[in-house]
Amino acid sequence: MTDQTLDEDHVIHTSDDREAHGPTDRQYIIIALILAVITGAEVVLTYIDVGPIFIPTLLVLMAVKFLIVVSYFMHLKFDNRIFSVLFYAGLLLAITVYVTALFTFRFFD
Amino acid sequence: MTDLEPGQAAAVSTAHGVDDVGETTVGEVHHHMHGVSDTSTGLSNNKLGMWLFLGSECLLFGGLISTYMLYRGRVTRGPGPDQIYDIPFTSVSSFVLLMSSLTMVLAVASANRRDVRNTKLWLTVTALLGATFVGGQVYEFTTFYREGLGYTTSLFSSSFYTLTGFHGVHVTVGIIMLLALVGMISRDRVTGERSEVVELVGLYWHFVDIVWIVIFTLVYLIPA
Numbered sequence: 001m002t003d004q005t006l007d008e009d010h011v012i013h014t015s016d017d018r019e020a021h022g023p024t025d026r027q028y029i030i031i032a033l034i035l036a037v038i039t040g041a042e043v044v045l046t047y048i049d050v051g052p053i054f055i056p057t058l059l060v061l062m063a064v065k066f067l068i069v070v071s072y073f074m075h076l077k078f079d080n081r082i083f084s085v086l087f088y089a090g091l092l093l094a095i096t097v098y099v100t101a102l103f104t105f106r107f108f109d
Numbered sequence: 110m111t112d113l114e115p116g117q118a119a120a121v122s123t124a125h126g127v128d129d130v131g132e133t134t135v136g137e138v139h140h141h142m143h144g145v146s147d148t149s150t151g152l153s154n155n156k157l158g159m160w161l162f163l164g165s166e167c168l169l170f171g172g173l174i175s176t177y178m179l180y181r182g183r184v185t186r187g188p189g190p191d192q193i194y195d196i197p198f199t200s201v202s203s204f205v206l207l208m209s210s211l212t213m214v215l216a217v218a219s220a221n222r223r224d225v226r227n228t229k230l231w232l233t234v235t236a237l238l239g240a241t242f243v244g245g246q247v248y249e250f251t252t253f254y255r256e257g258l259g260y261t262t263s264l265f266s267s268s269f270y271t272l273t274g275f276h277g278v279h280v281t282v283g284i285i286m287l288l289a290l291v292g293m294i295s296r297d298r299v300t301g302e303r304s305e306v307v308e309l310v311g312l313y314w315h316f317v318d319i320v321w322i323v324i325f326t327l328v329y330l331i332p333a
Contacts, residue, residue: 032211090164094171
């Protein structure tokens with residue numbers, strides 16, 4: 001590696017750095033296996049009676065899968081924060097607007 | 110200000126994005142492959158545009174999912190969600206789409222390594238997995254229709270077909286982009302800086318996957 005520091009924030013990255021940046025192929029496969037296991041757990045949950053924690057558990061597992069794909073497969077965890085702001089701003093806006101709309105229609109009553 | 114040695118194949122960035130590339134000898138730098146662009150932000154405008162587009166797509170699918178949630182209990186005639194969904198079949202479809210995200214990310218990693226052969230291979234596998242998913246959706250729609258669930262049968266059926274149909278169209282568009290990309294790579298029309306297009310198509314594909322992650326849970330797994 002031939003990193004060359006410009007100042008505290010500015011770094012010269014070589015192509016080698018970039019290739020080392022983010023997960024390796026093997027790590028991607030492990031992440032995919034984790035996602036598959038979570039999906040399997042979701043399906044199993046629908047066939048067993050876990051009582052009132054059923055829906056919250058499914059929502060948590062869904063959120064975990066969502067964040068894993070966005071962070072690792074879409075590289076948001078390793079990319080510039082501006083990309084995260086653009087995406088999560090849209091997502092947050094959508095959640096706010098539609099949860100409000102669902103409240104308006106008394107969906108949660 | 111830093112002059113890079115000719116042929117050094119280096120990219121200048123802050124921690125994953127440059128604010129000021131200044132007078133760096135950009136001609137020797139593979140900017141786009143390394144996340145650095147000759148823009149005022151130092152970021153690729155194409156990538157910014159794609160993330161902005163994906164953010165706006167959250168609003169589109171948010172609207173469709175909310176509409177489905179409101180109407181899924183409105184079954185005046187025809188079968189309801191509890192009677193018609195085939196969870197094992199949809200679970201396999203979901204697994205296929207999930208694995209297509211893995212093959213897509215492997216294609217992007219191969220493109221970053223300038224490994225043309227594996228890039229084309231993984232893009233093709235991704236397109237095939239996507240086609241399998243869409244084929245499954247067509248089969249599911251056909252089965253539902255035969256069981257009496259037409260588009261206008263009930264508010265539930267209309268909102269269900271609209272939501273999952275929109276998603277299916279997105280997957281189909283993704284498959285077309287993947288195959289077009291394989292063709293362009295074969296003709297050496299995606300080289301150097303333009304290799305970023307593989308990453309952009311990848312972002313779109315992963316987005317389609319995360320939308321399905323939400324649909325699978327909210328529509329299929331959580332009962333009405």
